Amino acid sequence: MQSLISSASSLYYLVNTGLRYAIHRENWRHGKQAFARAWVRCYVKRTCPKQIQRRLGINTTIISGKGRVVSSTMKKGIRAASSGPLAKVKTAPEPRPSSSIILLSPTNQVLLLHRVKTSTSFASAHVFPGGNLSDFHDGPVLPSSDARRHEDSLAYRLGAIRETFEESGILLARERSKDGPMLNLPTLERDAARKAIHDNEISFREWLVSIGGVADTEGLLPFTRWITPHWPPKRFTTQMYVYMLPLETSSDPVLSAAQSEALIPTADGGAEITAAHFDDVTTWLERQNRGDLILFPPQYFLLHLLSQFLTGAPAELRPSETTEYYLAQRDKLRMFLETVPTTTHPKAREHPTSSIPWADKVISPVTLGLRYGDRRAILGLDKPGGELKGSSRGGDWERVVLVKFDKGAARNVEVRGREEVLAEEREAKAKEEALSKL
Structure with missing residues:
Protein backbone atom coordinates (compact mmCIF):
# COMPACT_ATOMS: atom_id res chain seq x y z
CA MET A 1 0.00 0.00 0.00
CA GLN A 2 2.74 2.48 0.90
CA SER A 3 4.37 1.98 -2.49
CA LEU A 4 1.19 3.16 -4.19
CA ILE A 5 1.75 6.66 -2.88
CA SER A 6 5.51 6.61 -3.20
CA SER A 7 5.57 9.61 -5.49
CA ALA A 8 3.49 11.58 -3.02
CA SER A 9 5.88 10.52 -0.28
CA SER A 10 8.83 11.94 -2.16
CA LEU A 11 6.99 15.19 -2.82
CA TYR A 12 6.17 15.67 0.86
CA TYR A 13 9.76 14.90 1.79
CA LEU A 14 10.96 17.41 -0.80
CA VAL A 15 8.69 20.34 0.07
CA ASN A 16 8.62 19.85 3.82
CA THR A 17 12.41 19.71 4.25
CA GLY A 18 13.48 22.09 1.52
CA LEU A 19 16.21 19.75 0.30
CA ARG A 20 15.68 20.97 -3.25
CA TYR A 21 17.24 24.28 -2.26
CA ALA A 22 19.84 22.74 -0.01
CA ILE A 23 21.44 20.31 -2.42
CA HIS A 24 21.26 21.76 -5.92
CA ARG A 25 23.48 24.67 -6.93
CA GLU A 26 21.19 25.86 -9.70
CA ASN A 27 18.34 26.35 -7.27
CA TRP A 28 20.13 29.27 -5.65
CA ARG A 29 18.67 31.25 -8.54
CA HIS A 30 15.28 30.83 -6.89
CA GLY A 31 16.20 33.32 -4.19
CA LYS A 32 12.65 34.38 -3.49
CA GLN A 33 11.52 30.89 -2.51
CA ALA A 34 10.87 30.25 1.16
CA PHE A 35 13.62 27.76 1.84
CA ALA A 36 16.14 29.65 -0.25
CA ARG A 37 15.50 32.67 1.97
CA ALA A 38 15.96 30.49 5.04
CA TRP A 39 19.35 29.37 3.79
CA VAL A 40 20.37 32.96 3.09
CA ARG A 41 19.51 33.82 6.68
CA CYS A 42 21.74 30.94 7.73
CA TYR A 43 24.60 32.59 5.90
CA VAL A 44 23.96 36.14 7.09
CA LYS A 45 23.54 35.19 10.76
CA ARG A 46 26.22 32.49 10.63
CA THR A 47 23.75 30.03 12.15
CA CYS A 48 20.55 28.31 11.15
CA PRO A 49 17.14 28.91 12.73
CA LYS A 50 16.08 26.10 15.03
CA GLN A 51 13.29 24.99 12.72
CA ILE A 52 15.78 24.54 9.88
CA GLN A 53 18.13 22.65 12.19
CA ARG A 54 15.31 20.30 13.16
CA ARG A 55 14.26 19.69 9.58
CA LEU A 56 17.69 19.07 8.11
CA GLY A 57 19.59 17.78 11.12
CA ILE A 58 22.11 20.64 11.01
CA ASN A 59 23.82 21.93 14.13
CA THR A 60 25.66 24.83 12.54
CA THR A 61 25.98 25.57 8.86
CA ILE A 62 27.80 28.49 7.26
CA ILE A 63 27.06 28.88 3.58
CA SER A 64 28.59 31.28 1.09
CA GLY A 65 26.47 33.09 -1.48
CA LYS A 66 27.47 30.52 -4.08
CA GLY A 67 26.12 27.63 -2.08
CA ARG A 68 29.48 26.34 -0.77
CA VAL A 69 29.79 24.78 2.64
CA VAL A 70 32.35 26.22 5.05
CA SER A 71 31.46 23.99 7.99
CA SER A 72 28.48 21.86 8.78
CA THR A 73 27.10 18.89 10.62
CA MET A 74 24.68 17.15 8.29
CA LYS A 75 22.23 14.29 8.40
CA LYS A 76 23.42 10.95 7.10
CA GLY A 77 22.78 10.79 3.38
CA ILE A 78 23.90 14.36 2.56
CA ARG A 79 27.51 14.93 1.58
CA ALA A 80 29.27 18.22 2.35
CA ALA A 81 32.30 19.33 0.37
CA SER A 82 34.34 22.44 1.05
CA SER A 83 35.14 22.84 -2.63
CA GLY A 84 31.73 22.21 -4.12
CA PRO A 85 27.99 22.68 -3.68
CA LEU A 86 25.94 20.66 -1.26
CA ALA A 87 25.05 17.34 -2.83
CA LYS A 88 23.24 14.14 -2.10
CA VAL A 89 25.09 10.88 -1.79
CA LYS A 90 25.58 9.59 -5.31
CA THR A 91 24.10 6.17 -4.61
CA ALA A 92 20.36 6.79 -4.41
CA PRO A 93 18.26 3.75 -3.47
CA ILE A 294 -6.96 13.23 1.94
CA LEU A 295 -5.87 12.49 -1.64
CA PHE A 296 -2.21 12.84 -2.54
CA PRO A 297 -1.17 14.22 -5.95
CA PRO A 298 -0.93 10.91 -7.90
CA GLN A 299 -4.39 9.80 -6.84
CA TYR A 300 -5.94 13.24 -7.32
CA PHE A 301 -4.33 13.69 -10.73
CA LEU A 302 -5.51 10.35 -12.10
CA LEU A 303 -9.01 10.81 -10.70
CA HIS A 304 -9.08 14.26 -12.29
CA LEU A 305 -8.32 12.72 -15.69
CA LEU A 306 -10.95 10.02 -15.20
CA SER A 307 -13.59 12.61 -14.27
CA GLN A 308 -13.75 13.55 -17.97
CA PHE A 309 -15.41 10.21 -18.71
CA LEU A 310 -16.82 8.61 -15.56
CA THR A 339 -4.81 8.30 -28.37
CA VAL A 340 -2.11 10.86 -29.23
CA PRO A 341 -1.48 13.71 -29.03
CA THR A 342 -2.47 13.81 -25.37
CA THR A 343 -2.57 17.60 -25.19
CA THR A 344 -4.82 20.45 -26.34
CA HIS A 345 -2.68 23.53 -25.64
CA PRO A 346 -0.75 24.55 -28.81
CA LYS A 347 2.56 24.93 -26.97
CA ALA A 348 2.10 21.61 -25.16
CA ARG A 349 1.60 19.87 -28.49
CA GLU A 350 5.14 20.86 -29.43
CA HIS A 351 6.55 19.02 -26.41
CA PRO A 352 7.70 15.40 -27.05
CA THR A 353 5.55 14.05 -24.21
CA SER A 354 2.39 14.91 -26.17
CA SER A 355 3.13 11.95 -28.48
CA ILE A 356 3.31 9.46 -25.58
CA PRO A 357 -0.08 7.83 -24.90
CA TRP A 358 -1.40 7.81 -21.33
CA ALA A 359 -0.92 4.06 -21.24
CA ASP A 360 2.86 4.57 -21.56
CA LYS A 361 3.53 7.85 -19.74
CA VAL A 362 6.11 7.83 -16.93
CA ILE A 363 5.90 10.55 -14.27
CA SER A 364 8.53 11.48 -11.70
CA PRO A 365 7.23 14.74 -10.15
CA VAL A 366 9.50 17.78 -9.93
CA THR A 367 8.82 20.88 -7.83
CA LEU A 368 8.90 23.95 -10.07
CA GLY A 369 8.49 26.40 -7.21
CA LEU A 370 6.02 27.72 -4.65
CA ARG A 371 3.02 29.86 -5.54
CA TYR A 372 3.28 33.53 -4.54
CA GLY A 373 -0.28 33.73 -3.29
CA ASP A 374 -0.88 30.58 -1.25
CA ARG A 375 2.61 28.98 -1.09
CA ARG A 376 1.34 25.77 -2.66
CA ALA A 377 3.98 23.66 -4.41
CA ILE A 378 3.84 23.63 -8.22
CA LEU A 379 4.59 20.07 -9.34
CA GLY A 380 5.77 19.46 -12.90
CA LEU A 381 4.77 16.08 -14.33
CA ASP A 382 6.75 15.82 -17.57
CA LYS A 383 9.99 14.21 -16.32
CA PRO A 384 10.43 10.38 -16.25
CA GLY A 385 13.02 10.26 -13.44
CA GLY A 386 16.76 9.68 -13.27
CA GLU A 387 16.60 6.00 -14.24
CA LEU A 388 15.07 6.95 -17.60
CA LYS A 389 16.92 10.20 -18.17
CA GLY A 390 17.93 10.52 -21.82
CA SER A 391 15.26 8.07 -22.95
CA SER A 392 12.26 8.94 -25.09
CA ARG A 393 9.89 8.39 -22.16
CA GLY A 394 8.13 11.10 -20.18
CA GLY A 395 4.89 12.24 -18.61
CA ASP A 396 2.57 15.21 -19.05
CA TRP A 397 3.95 18.67 -19.85
CA GLU A 398 0.56 20.37 -20.28
CA ARG A 399 -0.59 20.10 -16.65
CA VAL A 400 0.81 20.74 -13.18
CA VAL A 401 -0.47 19.82 -9.74
CA LEU A 402 -0.77 22.44 -7.01
CA VAL A 403 -0.59 21.13 -3.45
CA LYS A 404 -0.01 22.31 0.09
CA PHE A 405 1.71 19.80 2.37
CA ASP A 406 0.72 20.19 6.01
CA LYS A 407 1.80 17.81 8.79
CA GLY A 408 2.14 14.87 6.45
CA ALA A 409 -1.11 15.48 4.60
CA ALA A 410 -1.80 16.89 1.14
CA ARG A 411 -4.20 19.84 1.18
CA ASN A 412 -5.76 22.08 -1.48
CA VAL A 413 -4.75 19.75 -4.32
CA GLU A 414 -5.62 21.07 -7.76
CA VAL A 415 -4.77 20.24 -11.38
CA ARG A 416 -4.13 23.26 -13.61
CA GLY A 417 -2.65 24.08 -16.99
CA ARG A 418 1.12 24.61 -16.80
CA GLU A 419 1.22 27.70 -19.01
CA GLU A 420 -1.65 29.35 -17.14
CA VAL A 421 -0.06 28.78 -13.72
CA LEU A 422 3.40 29.93 -14.75
CA ALA A 423 1.92 33.04 -16.39
CA GLU A 424 0.16 33.86 -13.10
CA GLU A 425 3.49 33.44 -11.27
CA ARG A 426 5.30 35.78 -13.66
CA GLU A 427 2.57 38.37 -13.20
CA ALA A 428 2.71 38.05 -9.40
CA LYS A 429 6.49 38.38 -9.43
CA ALA A 430 6.31 41.49 -11.61
CA LYS A 431 3.80 43.08 -9.24
CA GLU A 432 5.97 42.28 -6.23
CA GLU A 433 9.04 43.79 -7.87
CA ALA A 434 7.07 46.90 -8.86
CA LEU A 435 5.84 47.36 -5.28
CA SER A 436 9.34 46.90 -3.89
CA LYS A 437 10.53 49.89 -5.97
CA LEU A 438 7.91 52.24 -4.53
Missing part, protein backbone atom coordinates in the same frame (compact mmCIF):
# COMPACT_ATOMS: atom_id res chain seq x y z
CA GLU A 94 16.90 1.76 -6.37
CA PRO A 95 13.16 2.24 -6.95
CA ARG A 96 11.32 -0.88 -5.82
CA PRO A 97 8.83 -2.37 -8.31
CA SER A 98 5.17 -1.99 -7.33
CA SER A 99 1.80 -1.77 -9.02
CA SER A 100 -1.71 -0.54 -8.37
CA ILE A 101 -5.22 -0.72 -9.84
CA ILE A 102 -7.90 1.89 -10.43
CA LEU A 103 -10.84 -0.47 -10.11
CA LEU A 104 -14.14 0.43 -11.79
CA SER A 105 -17.40 -1.01 -10.48
CA PRO A 106 -20.25 -2.13 -12.80
CA THR A 107 -21.55 1.45 -12.51
CA ASN A 108 -18.12 2.99 -13.20
CA GLN A 109 -17.43 4.03 -9.63
CA VAL A 110 -13.83 3.87 -8.35
CA LEU A 111 -12.56 1.88 -5.37
CA LEU A 112 -10.46 3.72 -2.76
CA LEU A 113 -8.96 2.30 0.43
CA HIS A 114 -8.84 4.31 3.64
CA ARG A 115 -5.56 4.10 5.53
CA VAL A 116 -5.66 3.85 9.31
CA LYS A 117 -5.36 6.96 11.47
CA THR A 118 -2.42 5.51 13.40
CA SER A 119 -0.26 5.02 10.31
CA THR A 120 3.18 6.58 10.64
CA SER A 121 2.89 7.91 7.10
CA PHE A 122 -0.13 9.15 5.12
CA ALA A 123 -2.46 8.59 8.05
CA SER A 124 -6.13 8.58 6.99
CA ALA A 125 -5.32 9.05 3.29
CA HIS A 126 -7.48 7.44 0.59
CA VAL A 127 -5.52 5.43 -1.97
CA PHE A 128 -5.93 2.89 -4.76
CA PRO A 129 -5.31 -0.78 -3.92
CA GLY A 130 -1.76 -1.91 -4.68
CA GLY A 131 1.69 -2.54 -3.27
CA ASN A 132 5.16 -3.99 -3.74
CA LEU A 133 5.91 -6.87 -6.08
CA SER A 134 7.06 -10.17 -4.61
CA ASP A 135 9.26 -12.73 -6.37
CA PHE A 136 7.53 -15.44 -4.33
CA HIS A 137 4.05 -14.47 -5.47
CA ASP A 138 4.45 -12.61 -8.77
CA GLY A 139 7.69 -13.86 -10.31
CA PRO A 140 10.97 -12.02 -10.93
CA VAL A 141 11.33 -8.64 -12.64
CA LEU A 142 14.25 -7.40 -14.71
CA PRO A 143 17.37 -6.15 -12.85
CA SER A 144 17.70 -2.48 -11.93
CA SER A 145 20.33 -1.98 -14.65
CA ASP A 146 17.74 -2.74 -17.34
CA ALA A 147 15.48 0.19 -18.32
CA ARG A 148 12.76 -2.34 -19.21
CA ARG A 149 12.33 -2.83 -15.46
CA HIS A 150 10.16 0.30 -15.70
CA GLU A 151 7.79 -1.19 -18.28
CA ASP A 152 4.55 -3.10 -17.95
CA SER A 153 5.06 -6.86 -17.51
CA LEU A 154 3.34 -10.00 -16.20
CA ALA A 155 4.92 -9.61 -12.75
CA TYR A 156 3.49 -6.08 -12.38
CA ARG A 157 0.05 -7.33 -13.43
CA LEU A 158 0.06 -10.29 -11.06
CA GLY A 159 1.27 -8.05 -8.23
CA ALA A 160 -1.56 -5.58 -8.81
CA ILE A 161 -4.21 -8.32 -8.81
CA ARG A 162 -2.73 -10.02 -5.73
CA GLU A 163 -2.50 -6.79 -3.72
CA THR A 164 -6.06 -5.86 -4.62
CA PHE A 165 -7.22 -9.28 -3.40
CA GLU A 166 -5.22 -9.04 -0.16
CA GLU A 167 -6.37 -5.52 0.65
CA SER A 168 -10.01 -5.54 -0.44
CA GLY A 169 -11.00 -9.18 -0.95
CA ILE A 170 -11.99 -8.49 -4.58
CA LEU A 171 -10.50 -11.22 -6.78
CA LEU A 172 -9.84 -10.30 -10.41
CA ALA A 173 -9.66 -13.86 -11.72
CA ARG A 174 -11.67 -16.09 -14.03
CA GLU A 175 -12.75 -19.70 -13.88
CA ARG A 176 -10.57 -22.20 -15.78
CA SER A 177 -9.44 -19.86 -18.59
CA LYS A 178 -8.98 -16.21 -19.51
CA ASP A 179 -12.36 -16.27 -21.27
CA GLY A 180 -14.25 -17.87 -18.39
CA PRO A 181 -16.68 -16.12 -16.03
CA MET A 182 -15.43 -14.13 -13.04
CA LEU A 183 -14.35 -16.44 -10.23
CA ASN A 184 -16.61 -16.17 -7.19
CA LEU A 185 -15.62 -17.74 -3.85
CA PRO A 186 -17.42 -18.10 -0.51
CA THR A 187 -16.45 -15.35 1.92
CA LEU A 188 -14.81 -17.67 4.46
CA GLU A 189 -12.69 -19.39 1.81
CA ARG A 190 -11.75 -16.04 0.34
CA ASP A 191 -10.67 -14.54 3.67
CA ALA A 192 -8.63 -17.62 4.60
CA ALA A 193 -6.78 -17.41 1.29
CA ARG A 194 -6.13 -13.68 1.69
CA LYS A 195 -4.47 -14.25 5.05
CA ALA A 196 -2.41 -17.23 3.85
CA ILE A 197 -1.16 -15.25 0.85
CA HIS A 198 -0.46 -12.16 2.97
CA ASP A 199 1.55 -14.32 5.41
CA ASN A 200 3.47 -15.99 2.53
CA GLU A 201 2.17 -19.44 3.48
CA ILE A 202 1.29 -20.13 -0.15
CA SER A 203 2.14 -18.28 -3.34
CA PHE A 204 -0.66 -16.42 -5.07
CA ARG A 205 -0.02 -18.23 -8.36
CA GLU A 206 -0.09 -21.69 -6.74
CA TRP A 207 -3.29 -20.86 -4.89
CA LEU A 208 -5.03 -19.76 -8.10
CA VAL A 209 -4.05 -23.00 -9.83
CA SER A 210 -5.34 -25.02 -6.87
CA ILE A 211 -8.84 -23.54 -7.19
CA GLY A 212 -8.94 -23.64 -11.00
CA GLY A 213 -8.59 -19.88 -11.36
CA VAL A 214 -6.72 -17.71 -13.87
CA ALA A 215 -5.62 -14.17 -12.99
CA ASP A 216 -7.30 -11.74 -15.40
CA THR A 217 -4.07 -10.00 -16.36
CA GLU A 218 -5.41 -9.21 -19.83
CA GLY A 219 -8.16 -7.11 -18.29
CA LEU A 220 -5.64 -4.60 -16.89
CA LEU A 221 -5.21 -1.42 -18.93
CA PRO A 222 -1.91 0.45 -18.27
CA PHE A 223 -2.48 4.06 -17.16
CA THR A 224 0.83 5.82 -16.36
CA ARG A 225 3.83 4.79 -14.27
CA TRP A 226 5.11 6.86 -11.31
CA ILE A 227 8.78 6.81 -10.28
CA THR A 228 9.88 8.31 -6.96
CA PRO A 229 12.52 11.05 -7.38
CA HIS A 230 16.07 10.39 -6.12
CA TRP A 231 16.20 12.06 -2.71
CA PRO A 232 13.84 10.03 -0.45
CA PRO A 233 15.27 7.04 1.46
CA LYS A 234 12.59 4.78 -0.07
CA ARG A 235 11.82 4.81 -3.77
CA PHE A 236 9.35 2.97 -5.99
CA THR A 237 8.53 2.46 -9.65
CA THR A 238 4.76 1.99 -9.65
CA GLN A 239 2.79 0.75 -12.64
CA MET A 240 -0.82 1.96 -12.61
CA TYR A 241 -3.68 0.09 -14.27
CA VAL A 242 -7.39 0.51 -14.91
CA TYR A 243 -9.60 -2.56 -14.51
CA MET A 244 -13.27 -2.55 -15.52
CA LEU A 245 -15.44 -5.04 -13.69
CA PRO A 246 -18.16 -6.63 -15.84
CA LEU A 247 -21.23 -4.46 -16.38
CA GLU A 248 -23.67 -7.25 -15.64
CA THR A 249 -25.03 -7.57 -12.11
CA SER A 250 -22.52 -9.38 -9.90
CA SER A 251 -23.30 -12.06 -7.35
CA ASP A 252 -19.96 -11.49 -5.62
CA PRO A 253 -20.85 -10.62 -1.99
CA VAL A 254 -17.57 -8.76 -1.44
CA LEU A 255 -18.13 -6.55 -4.47
CA SER A 256 -21.72 -5.87 -3.45
CA ALA A 257 -20.62 -4.88 0.07
CA ALA A 258 -17.96 -2.49 -1.23
CA GLN A 259 -20.53 -0.80 -3.48
CA SER A 260 -23.24 -0.42 -0.86
CA GLU A 261 -21.16 0.27 2.24
CA ALA A 262 -17.58 0.45 3.42
CA LEU A 263 -15.93 -2.97 3.38
CA ILE A 264 -13.59 -3.70 6.30
CA PRO A 265 -10.47 -5.54 5.03
CA THR A 266 -9.14 -8.31 7.27
CA ALA A 267 -6.07 -9.89 5.62
CA ASP A 268 -3.53 -7.78 7.53
CA GLY A 269 -5.54 -7.51 10.73
CA GLY A 270 -6.27 -3.84 10.10
CA ALA A 271 -2.61 -2.82 10.20
CA GLU A 272 -2.82 -0.64 7.09
CA ILE A 273 -6.39 -0.34 5.81
CA THR A 274 -9.52 0.53 7.71
CA ALA A 275 -12.11 0.42 4.87
CA ALA A 276 -12.62 -0.03 1.12
CA HIS A 277 -15.45 1.66 -0.76
CA PHE A 278 -16.63 2.46 -4.30
CA ASP A 279 -17.91 5.94 -5.13
CA ASP A 280 -18.27 8.30 -8.09
CA VAL A 281 -15.04 9.96 -9.24
CA THR A 282 -16.57 13.41 -8.86
CA THR A 283 -17.63 12.56 -5.30
CA TRP A 284 -14.09 11.57 -4.31
CA LEU A 285 -12.71 14.82 -5.80
CA GLU A 286 -15.39 16.98 -4.18
CA ARG A 287 -14.77 15.42 -0.78
CA GLN A 288 -11.07 16.19 -1.09
CA ASN A 289 -11.81 19.76 -2.15
CA ARG A 290 -13.99 20.19 0.95
CA GLY A 291 -11.28 18.77 3.18
CA ASP A 292 -13.33 15.70 4.10
CA LEU A 293 -10.61 13.28 3.01
CA THR A 311 -19.97 10.28 -14.32
CA GLY A 312 -23.08 8.87 -12.73
CA ALA A 313 -25.95 8.01 -15.04
CA PRO A 314 -28.44 10.87 -15.55
CA ALA A 315 -31.69 10.48 -13.61
CA GLU A 316 -33.79 10.56 -16.79
CA LEU A 317 -32.21 7.36 -18.15
CA ARG A 318 -34.34 4.23 -18.01
CA PRO A 319 -32.73 1.20 -16.34
CA SER A 320 -32.48 -0.53 -19.71
CA GLU A 321 -30.39 2.39 -21.02
CA THR A 322 -27.84 2.57 -18.21
CA THR A 323 -25.75 -0.36 -19.44
CA GLU A 324 -25.20 1.31 -22.80
CA TYR A 325 -24.41 4.57 -21.05
CA TYR A 326 -21.68 3.02 -18.89
CA LEU A 327 -20.34 1.05 -21.84
CA ALA A 328 -19.98 4.24 -23.87
CA GLN A 329 -18.02 5.84 -21.01
CA ARG A 330 -15.65 2.88 -20.95
CA ASP A 331 -15.13 3.01 -24.71
CA LYS A 332 -14.16 6.70 -24.46
CA LEU A 333 -11.75 5.92 -21.62
CA ARG A 334 -10.07 3.13 -23.60
CA MET A 335 -9.63 5.48 -26.53
CA PHE A 336 -8.22 8.18 -24.23
CA LEU A 337 -5.53 5.82 -22.91
CA GLU A 338 -4.23 5.06 -26.41
